[in-house]
Amino acid sequence: MDQSISYIINELGEERSMYYNAVAPPIIQTSNFAFNKISDLSAVFEDEYSAYLYSRGLNPTVDILRKKLAALDGAEDCLVLNSGASAIYNSVMANVKTGDHIISVNNPYSWAKHLFNHILPRFGVNTTYIDGTRIENFEETIQPNTTIIYLESPNGWSGEVQDLAAIATLAKKKGIVTICDNSFSTPLYQQPVKLGIDISIQSATKYIGGHSDVVAGVLSGTKEMIKKIFESEMLCTGNVISPQNAWLLIRGLRTLPMRLERVEKTAQSVRTYLESHSLIEKVIYPFSIENPQHLLAKKQMKGVGGLFSFVLNVNSDEEIVIFCESLRHILIAVSWGGHESLVMPSCASLPKGSFDKNNLQHKMVRMYVGLEEDSYLIADISQALDKITAARTK
Ligand SMILES: *Cc1c(COP(=O)(O)O)cnc(C)c1O
Numbered sequence: 377m378d379q380s381i382s383y384i385i386n387e388l389g390e391e392r393s394m395y396y397n398a399v400a401p402p403i404i405q406t407s408n409f410a411f412n413k414i415s416d417l418s419a420v421f422e423d424e425y426s427a428y429l430y431s432r433g434l435n436p437t438v439d440i441l442r443k444k445l446a447a448l449d450g451a452e453d454c455l456v457l458n459s460g461a462s463a464i465y466n467s468v469m470a471n472v473k474t475g476d477h478i479i480s481v482n483n484p485y486s487w488a489k490h491l492f493n494h495i496l497p498r499f500g501v502n503t504t505y506i507d508g509t510r511i512e513n514f515e516e517t518i519q520p521n522t523t524i525i526y527l528e529s530p531n532g533w534s535g536e537v538q539d540l541a542a543i544a545t546l547a548k549k550k551g552i553v554t555i556c557d558n559s560f561s562t563p564l565y566q567q568p569v570k571l572g573i574d575i576s577i578q579s580a581t582k583y584i585g586g587h588s589d590v591v592a593g594v595l596s597g598t599k600e601m602i603k604k605i606f607e608s609e610m611l612c613t614g615n616v617i618s619p620q621n622a623w624l625l626i627r628g629l630r631t632l633p634m635r636l637e638r639v640e641k642t643a644q645s646v647r648t649y650l651e652s653h654s655l656i657e658k659v660i661y662p663f664s665i666e667n668p669q670h671l672l673a674k675k676q677m678k679g680v681g682g683l684f685s686f687v688l689n690v691n692s693d694e695e696i697v698i699f700c701e702s703l704r705h706i707l708i709a710v711s712w713g714g715h716e717s718l719v720m721p722s723c724a725s726l727p728k729g730s731f732d733k734n735n736l737q738h739k740m741v742r743m744y745v746g747l748e749e750d751s752y753l754i755a756d757i758s759q760a761l762d763k764i765t766a767a768r769t770k
Contacts, residue, residue: 379447381564385629389443403623404436424611425603433611437619441626445584445594448563450570453603454596455610456622460559460579461487462615463593467575468524470605471553474500477519480526481508481538485557488526508538509669511546518550527573528557529566530673533685533722533742535662537673544572559583564636565679569596582713583681586628586635590621638747639682645750646743646757650686655761657687657739682745683712688764690739693723693731695764700741702760706753712744717753719743 395402409428411417420429428434438456446454457463468491472478480492482505492503506513508527525547529538540556547554556568559579568576578584580592595605610616617625650656658666661684662673673680688696700708706717722740723731731738745753 381448381633384444384447385632388447389440401437401440401623401626403619405619406435407431425606431619432614432616433606435616435619435622437626438617438622441617441622441629444626444629445563445580446596449576449594449596450563450567451576451596452599454594455602455606456580456617456625457593457595457610458615458617458621459591460485460557460577460581460593462613463577463579463595464488464555464557465491466605466609466613466615467555467577467595468496468526470601470609471524471555472496472499472501473523475521476501476523477521478503478524478526479514479517479522480505481528481531481536482506483531483534484526484528485532485559488528488557492526508543509536511539511542514543514546518546518552522550522552525552525554526557527554527568528560529568530560530662530677530680532560532683533740535660535664535667535684537662537669537676539672540568540571540573540676544574547574548572560681560683561677561679562632562636562681564633565681566677571676574598574601579713580625580628581711583632583636584625584628584713586632586713586715587624588711588714588716590624590628592617592621592625635747636679636681639745640679642748642750642753643680643682643684643745646745646753647684647686649754649757653761655689655764657689658736660685660687660740682717683742684745685740685742687736687739688741690764691733693721693726693738695767696721696723696739696741698763698767699760702763703756704759705748705756706743714744715747717744717746717748 390401420427424433441456442454480503504517506517527538544554554573555575556573558566558568558576559582562583575595575597578594580594647659650659661680663670663680690696700719700721706719709718712718720742723738
């Protein structure tokens with residue numbers, strides 16, 4: 377079957393003859409599906425993964441999206457949930473029991489960390505965090521009761537990557553389930569399942585939606601794994617995506633390749649500008665030649681997209697505040713992957729008075745470059761950096 381990206385995005389899963397040859401698929405906005413025969417109803421009770429019963433399980437609009445996202449991931453199947461956080465929650469919960477041990481990379485997404493630190497310990501599941509840049513660290517940390525290795529490659533803030541193929545090989549030997557948060561790259565730039573990872577997760581809120589108007593998440597893997605999560609954790613937590621939001625994600629997918637291509641290019645111009653500015657100490661992204669892991673990053677990723685971090689050469693957090701608040705077009709906000717450029721200073725989450733100007737992490741600003749012109753963004757950054765200089769000479 378034709379599995380080119382264009383085919384997947386424009387045609388796969390769409391049966392237009394069933395809905396008047398409409399080019400855009402219908403939003404099947406129904407909670408319920410009716411049956412003519414009790415025997416058919418009984419069959420679906422037996423196996424809800426096989427047919428439409430109730431939209432907390434399967435829904436035809438969501439299924440169009442599932443086929444496309446699974447194919448893009450190179451996976452047998454996927455589930456689309458109502459947030460990236462619920463994709464993390466469902467995939468982890470489905471693969472642990474009391475007494476199990478999890479290995480996670482340092483500083484995963486905040487709500488993954490919350491699950492590991494605050495929810496799972498109540499059920500006797502403990503997590504060890506490691507520096508994921510060295511394969512030896514995984515080998516040394518595996519215990520007989522380790523059931524999950526949790527990865528985020530690249531990391532949303534530090535750009536650190538893990539050797540996905542090597543970790544997958546190690547985990548398979550020990551019967552450990554590997555989960556990788558792939559939000560940074562999307563399946564267009566990295567396919568963890570094809571590298572041997574068991575479950576690939578994404579926050580579809582970011583690039584897939586692409587317009588800052590939907591919160592959603594994806595998890596993909598083998599049919600067996602997806603069915604297991606569907607029948608237990610997903611139906612029980614009930615955190616499936618709505619048909620309306622699934623439709624918005626299908627619409628987002630139509631333009632995903634060109635949006636990614638655009639932000640890839642614009643972000644590179646912005647980074648080149650930043651790298652030459654005296655108020656910027658360092659620009660951090662996986663393909664940077666200063667990154668000791670850049671060859672590994674280039675081996676497993678096709679691009680880096682619009683997200684990166686930079687370290688401001690400042691003396692105080694007030695100067696970081698001056699920079700961020702002086703931006704006229706670039707917004708101060710969480711999230712990313714939409715049409716609009718954003719900044720997020722790490723000092724916003726520091727306890728008051730704890731800023732240390734010798735700590736690079738405290739001076740870090742995460743930036744997302746959206747779909748604007750590069751000159752428009754560079755002019756905005758330039759005038760905001762000038763405000764730091766102006767404040768110093770006052
Ligand atoms: C945003 C994000 C998530 C969580 O996704 P939501 O859709 O906001 O729940 C998980 N991982 C990463 C890397 C993210 O950036």
